[in-house]
Amino acid sequence: MATPIADVDDTAGFMAAARALKLNNSYGKPPPAADDASVDHDASQTPVEEAVNTAPITENGFDDPIDFPAEKNPSAAGDSSVKKPDTVDSGAAPLDSFGVNTPETEKTQPEEENRENLSVFKTWGTPAIRAKPAAQVRRVIIKGLPSSWSTPDKVLSLVHGGMIESISITASGNAHILFCDPEACKSFYDKYPNGIDLDKERKLTVFVDMGEDVDVISSQLSFNLSVGSTRVVRAVGVDLEATMSDLVKIATSNSRKVEKIIDSYVSGYPRSVSFRFCSIDDAVRFRSALIRNEDWEHCNVQYATDPCEVATGYHAD
Incomplete structure (x- = not known):
């Protein structure tokens, strides 16, 4: 009866058995006689299983490598230009227990997409760098204004040192002035630790x-x-026939709030009108509407310097 073929699932064990059979020169020869006293055979073991159990094991779990011909074994020929299987380049993939390269786990990298021509994105994309400084206080509050001073033009006559974004006056007589620059706001506040004297003789502060x-x-x-x-x-x-009422009407339309309108005319020179609004937003909307008005298309309409930016301070009489 033919010897049954062993079902060896352990690849490492099978390779060790193959090497043992090669080294002992027993490949293709019949098994030794049963009465050989030098070898203790187990009748229940097949030749392959016996070789697996008796094969010498080295530190890495295998016996000596299989002998290859010199022309196919670069290490035997002394070729130092070819690295041994157990030598791994720093940038190469690691070797497994059989000296086979195994690819590293691919790292997830953000995919760059052409977002200008896509309606659906696969990734969130790289967020834009936020270069804006941290928000700071840009508002000062002038409290205790008398009724005669509760107008934007008089309140802004007290303010100086920086461009104003907006101004508003509450019913209780407090004026909120919003600077464009937080440093200008802090500088103005530090200059009046004891308040602003409106009338020293009447002690109005x-x-x-x-x-x-x-x-x-x-x-x-x-x-x-x-x-x-x-x-x-x-x-x-500006047209010389335009009256102040006409200027006020066009400036205050669409609920825009005006601080002051300064009309300047010198004979022989074009008429110049400066519209001072209570906020930059109102000024932007007014200029946008004015340059599209057919009655004003002959005028040169530009932004002017905020007087609060160049003012040095209020001096009480």
């Missing part, structure tokens, strides 16, 4: 406080400042 909450610079304000927008719009070449 108003006090200056800092806002409690930070004021975020919106993207719209950032854009307006980048293109040179201010709360003052100057029109040069």
Whole structure:
């Protein structure tokens, strides 16, 4: 009866058995006689299983490598240019127990997509770098204004040192002035620790406080400042027949709030009118409407310097 073939699932064991059979020169020869006293055979073991159990084991779990011919074994020929199987380059994939390269686990990398021509994105994409500074307090509050001073033009006559984004006056007589620059706001506040004297003889003083909450610079304000927008719009070449009532009507339309209108005319020169608004937003909307008005298309309409930016301070009489 033929010897049954062993079902060896352990690849390492099978390779060790193959090497043992090769080294003992027993490949293709019949098994030794049963009465050989030098070898203790187990009748229940097949030749392959016996070789597996008796094969010498080295430190890495295998016996000596199989002998290859010199022309196919570079290490035997002394070729130092070819690295041994157990030598791994620093950038190469690691070797498994059989000296076979195994690919490393692929790391997930953010995929760059052409987002201009896609309607659906596969990834969130790389977020844009936020270069904006942290929000700071840009608001001062002038408290205790008398009724005769509760107008935007008189309140702004007290303010100096920086461009103004907006001004508002509450019913209780407090004026909220929002600077464009937080440093200008802090500088103005530090200059009046004891308030502003409106009338020294009558001992009329108003006090200056800092806002409690930070004021975020919106993207719209950032854009307006980048293109040179201010709360003052100057029109040069205004029609001489336009009255002050006409100027006030066109400036205050669409609920825009005006601080002051300064009309300047010198004989022989074009008429110049400066519209000072209570906020930069109103000035931007007014200029946009004015340059599209057919009656004003002959005028040169530009932004002018905010007077609060160049003012040095208020001096009481």
